Amino acid sequence: MxxxxxxxxxxxxxxxxxxxxxxxxxxxxxxxxxxxxxxxxxxxxxxxxxxxxxxxxxxxxxxxxxxxxxxxxxxxxxxxxxxxxxxxxxxxxxxxxxxxxxxxxxxxxxxxxxxxxxxxxxxxxxxxxxxxxxxxxxxxxxxxxxxxxxxxxxxxxxxxxxxxxxxxxxxxxxxxxxxxxxxxxxxxxxxxxxxxxxxxxxxxxxxxxxxxxxxxxxxxxxxxxxxxxxxxxxxxxxxxxxxxxxRTLVRPTPPHAEFAELRRLHPGRLLSVRVRDDHDVQGLVERVAGREGVCAELVYGGVNTVQGRGFGYLLHELTGPADAVTRAVDELTADECIEEVA
Ligand SMILES: Nc1ncnc2c1ncn2[C@@H]1O[C@H](COP(=O)(O)OP(=O)(O)OP(=O)(O)O)[C@@H](O)[C@H]1O
Ligand SMILES: [Mg+2]
Incomplete structure (x- = not known):
């Protein structure tokens, strides 16, 4: 009512x-x-x-x-x-x-x-x-x-x-x-x-x-x-x-100077993954990376909860053979919760 x-x-x-x-x-x-x-x-x-x-x-x-x-x-x-x-x-x-x-x-x-x-x-x-x-x-x-x-x-x-x-x-x-x-x-x-x-x-x-x-x-x-x-x-x-x-609550990427440092350590392609509890997007990253033989490393993350349910962002670096990384990135970014970070 x-x-x-x-x-x-x-x-x-x-x-x-x-x-x-x-x-x-x-x-x-x-x-x-x-x-x-x-x-x-x-x-x-x-x-x-x-x-x-x-x-x-x-x-x-x-x-x-x-x-x-x-x-x-x-x-x-x-x-x-x-x-x-x-x-x-x-x-x-x-x-x-x-x-x-x-x-x-x-x-x-x-x-x-x-x-x-x-x-x-x-x-x-x-x-x-x-x-x-x-x-x-x-x-x-x-x-x-x-x-x-x-x-x-x-x-x-x-x-x-x-x-x-x-x-x-x-x-x-x-x-x-x-x-x-x-x-x-x-x-x-x-x-x-x-x-x-x-x-x-x-x-x-x-x-x-x-x-x-x-x-x-x-x-x-x-x-x-x-x-x-x-x-x-x-x-x-x-x-x-x-x-x-x-983004004032959970940051998808670190602040400017810190991001430059992260980029120096992780020059590979970066994917920002939006975490939701009704979509196992993390599992998707692991599956696709495994199948293509590329490594997906978690390099930054901010996850929070509301009403006991998690939400936030995880940043992954994909490394491996260039054509395999490209295939993995293309497939993963087709998901609405995943985007590439420049
Ligand atoms: N008494 C008033 N006379 C004229 N303009 C007003 C008056 N009160 C609010 N406004 C105008 O109406 C708009 C909305 O103002 P309001 O105070 O509702 O915003 P707000 O979202 O509460 O902002 P804040 O987060 O700064 O408190 C603003 O452009 C403001 O200048
Ligand atoms: Mg006000």
Whole structure:
């Protein structure tokens, strides 16, 4: 069942200069997000990711198209009902956006006050939330007494205060060091697992995609250029932008200077083999090399896993009699997962 549906959604901002063309931040995007899933939205700076999530919680009105969350078309709701609908959509931010002059308790309590919850119930709920995020002993601290990871935990507790069914995260771990990032990702996993909250996370970090995502949506110039199951997108990226992104996680070849050194040691023909768990391409290389009497030596590799399944690249050097190597290269490069590296 889809909980968030975007139908031909566009968002244009007035031109920054006078008389210029409007900026189309989101351009005819249609996406369906199933209940209980985690979707990662990736793409380079300016691709329209933040605008897209601001449309999902109606922080911004759409220019055209429909945004439907839990059966309600947000763009059609009057302000009063919109405020109520927003309580069902929590959001966390890169810079945490906490009120610095207020205690942790007051920060988490804030949305409950807005929702008109009586004081006694608010207190109970805040305790419960701080327990859940592991900050029960920090209720009376101010944000400046907390680490970045703790601040984000407060942000998460606040976002969950009104028991939303959707949580939106805009670069929620980008300001954190790698270890703290892992802790916060683990907490977000629990939010999904234990509370069943559907999540949409914007990120430029492949680790976040790997650790959290069920689906990936790739944006470029305001459009969704690729979307699908996380393993499919990572192991078989179809768009150039997705391939570039994926290469930040596993490199098909070493960086420049190192590659020159590798080339000096291995002057033979090089084949880059894309590893997927549904295609024994490594076995194919061994079979063809064996049959042609050439040697296939593994000279570089980067393999990673997502959802327990391997993906990445292996670089082989083929050496032996020239005509046999040529036959092997020709046969192997006919496979869509194998290409020759110059
Ligand atoms: N309030 C605004 N007014 C005018 N233009 C805007 C506004 N917000 C965003 N834009 C423009 O819309 C486009 C998409 O911006 P957006 O912030 O959604 O990108 P992003 O993918 O989140 O980028 P980043 O990774 O840098 O956060 C950009 O060209 C941006 O300049
Ligand atoms: Mg952004």
């Amino acid at each position: 889809s909980i968030i549906t975007l139908e031909h959604v566009s968002k244009a901002y007035p031109s920054p200069g006078r008389g210029g063309d409007p900026v189309t931040a989101v351009d005819d995007v249609s996406v369906e997000i199933a209940e209980g899933t985690i979707t990662a939205v990736i793409g380079y700076s300016g691709a329209g990711k933040s605008t897209l999530v601001r449309l999902i919680n109606a922080l911004e009105p759409v220019t055209s198209g429909r945004v439907v969350v839990r059966g309600q078309e947000l763009s059609a709701l009057p302000e009063r009902q919109l405020r109520r609908a927003r309580r069902d959509i929590g959001m966390i931010f890169q810079q945490f956006n906490l009120m610095e002059s207020k205690t942790v308790f007051r920060n988490v309590e804030f949305p409950l006050r807005l929702a008109g919850i009586p004081a006694e119930r608010r207190r109970e709920r805040v305790r419960e939330l701080l327990d859940f995020v592991g900050l029960a002993d920090r209720a009376d601290n101010h944000p400046d007494q907390l680490s970045g990871g703790q601040k984000q935990r407060v942000g998460i507790a606040r976002a969950l205060a009104t028991s939303p069914s959707v949580l939106l995260a805009d670069e929620a771990t980008s300001a954190l060091d790698p270890e703290t990032t892992q802790d916060v990702l683990e907490l977000l996993r629990r939010v999904n697992d234990e509370l069943g909250v559907t999540m949409v996370v914007i990120t430029h970090e492949m680790d976040v995609v790997r650790a959290l995502a069920d689906q990936v949506v790739v944006m470029e110039h305001g459009r969704v250029v690729e979307q699908g199951d996380v393993y499919r997108v990572l192991s078989d990226p179809r768009q150039p932008v997705t391939r570039r992104f994926m």
